[in-house]
Amino acid sequence: MLGADLPGLTGCRRCPRLAEYREGVEPKRGRTSDHYWNRPVPGFGDPEARICLVGLAPGAHGANRTGRPFTGDGAGDFMYPLLHRAGLSNQPEVTAADDGLELNDLYLTNAVKCVPPGNKPLAVEFHSCLPYLAEELKSLPHLQVVIALGGDAFRSMLRLYASQGHVTRMAEYPFGHNRLYRFRGAPTLVASYHTSRYNIQTGRLTERMFLDVLDQVRECV
Numbered sequence: 001m002l003g004a005d006l007p008g009l010t011g012c013r014r015c016p017r018l019a020e021y022r023e024g025v026e027p028k029r030g031r032t033s034d035h036y037w038n039r040p041v042p043g044f045g046d047p048e049a050r051i052c053l054v055g056l057a058p059g060a061h062g063a064n065r066t067g068r069p070f071t072g073d074g075a076g077d078f079m080y081p082l083l084h085r086a087g088l089s090n091q092p093e094v095t096a097a098d099d100g101l102e103l104n105d106l107y108l109t110n111a112v113k114c115v116p117p118g119n120k121p122l123a124v125e126f127h128s129c130l131p132y133l134a135e136e137l138k139s140l141p142h143l144q145v146v147i148a149l150g151g152d153a154f155r156s157m158l159r160l161y162a163s164q165g166h167v168t169r170m171a172e173y174p175f176g177h178n179r180l181y182r183f184r185g186a187p188t189l190v191a192s193y194h195t196s197r198y199n200i201q202t203g204r205l206t207e208r209m210f211l212d213v214l215d216q217v218r219e220c221v
């Protein structure tokens with residue numbers, strides 16, 4: 001599994017607001033700060049992956065605690081069993097960074113590697129973290145499709161493609177669930193609603209809708 005090997009990532013303090021916030025996250029009841037990762041969270045997954053899934057940022061008591069994307073919070077509890085059903089991992093249950101999970105043909109990461117207050121990174125923070133995302137994608141030689149979870153991750157990908165000359169006008173690529181965009185010389189981009197607890201509880205995103213995204217991606221690779 002790849003992960004934690006982006007030069008300078010785990011000690012990065014490029015965003016002062018996020019560096020201060022991540023180190024002061026108040027532990028949930030029954031836990032102490034010793035149980036928390038409280039650092040930038042690197043992506044992880046299959047180095048031969050053809051598919052990359054990009055979320056927004058670590059959850060305060062999920063990835064920011066466990067040190068692995070989508071691990072330990074509601075977004076991951078919803079998503080990981082479905083990834084397993086789609087054949088993209090070796091087990092449905094995911095609890096901690098050392099739980100034996102292996103991803104098949106899939107790499108998972110976030111657009112912003114540090115937990116943001118209120119789950120809302122600032123525009124400058126998306127911008128500052130973009131080089132790490134670019135490095136991760138570059139390190140996947142077989143990458144064909146990127147799934148962006150939520151509008152913010154989707155726009156981060158468009159900004160990255162714009163910086164690489166693949167996108168001229170971002171307005172030509174509106175966000176929409178299960179929308180797919182192809183680019184010359186860059187991985188296909190598929191948008192999905194985020195698997196956040198809010199989206200699940202309100203019914204904005206259902207299991208079937210997320211599996212439909214994975215089915216469409218499967219047809220692309």
Ligand code: SF4
Pocket residue numbers: 009012013014015016018019040112113114125128129132
């Ligand atoms: S969000 Fe990214 S760029 Fe900002 S401090 Fe964290 S790792 Fe560094």
